[in-house]
Amino acid sequence: MFRIGVNTGFAVNRYPEPDIWTKIVADDFKVDVIQFTVTLLNPFWPRDYVLHKAEEIRRLCDNKGIWIQQTFTDAWTRLNHLTSPDPEERKIWVECFKTMVDMSIIMGAEATGSHFGILSFNDNNDPARRMAMMQEGFRNWEKVAEYGAGKGLKYVYFEPMSVPREFAGTIEETRYMITEANKNIAIPMKICLDVDHGDLQSDNPDDTDPHAWLRAFAHESPTIHLKQSYKAGMGHVPFTPEHNEKGRIKADEVLNTLTKMGCTDCSLILELGHRERWPNDYRVIEDFTSSINYWKDAISKI
16 A cells, blocks of 8 residues: 655754644644654764653654654765765764664664765765775665664665765666665665656666656665655655646656556655745645645545
């Protein structure tokens, strides 16, 4: 079945209080699955505080009938992390991801994830160094997965991105990376697809075609990020009538592609962005509600 859910990035610095954002999710959005973004509970904060707050969030979500399916980094933690050029920093981030595993287990999540890593320009511009750092990323994800396996995590996952130094911007590289990542890992490495990602510099038109990505990796993707766009990499646009009229992401077409691929057990996660500007900053609930209703209506017609 298809489940409509939300990424909690909408709540960062607007609705940081767990009792408020859980109420918005359940009562305003009327969805029961979320992808929890760790900016709301930063794993670098004191460990006792983080785990205590994770327990509080779990109780509030349980009371509202909300399932935290995954934990995830977000725009505020879009850092080099497991492929940092600094080896000491990479070690620190491995420990950070272990804390994310602990948070995930407390919250009842099945997985934790992020982008694979981000390279500095210096590392990305040297092909040998780029490959070495990719291998370093595999090793560090294996460490996180091994820890997660011991705690009961089902899988880890990464999101294919849109520029070469952020990895997996092409279908070919993503296929290579998901294959390599699963060779020596304790629990599966999966993917969180995004209908608006893909390398705009690629010569292959499939790399900016959301349906080509869905056909290639829907079976590897327990969650898929949704947002409207007019062209690949445009931004985190809501599915409101004015944007849907011009946008390239059509709910019925996406659902048709997923159904044809046999992907019918998937969470479709709205990842919308609202700049801190008037009036966008005050349209969050309205835009999410409109977007959710748009997708629910499409699902009801299958």
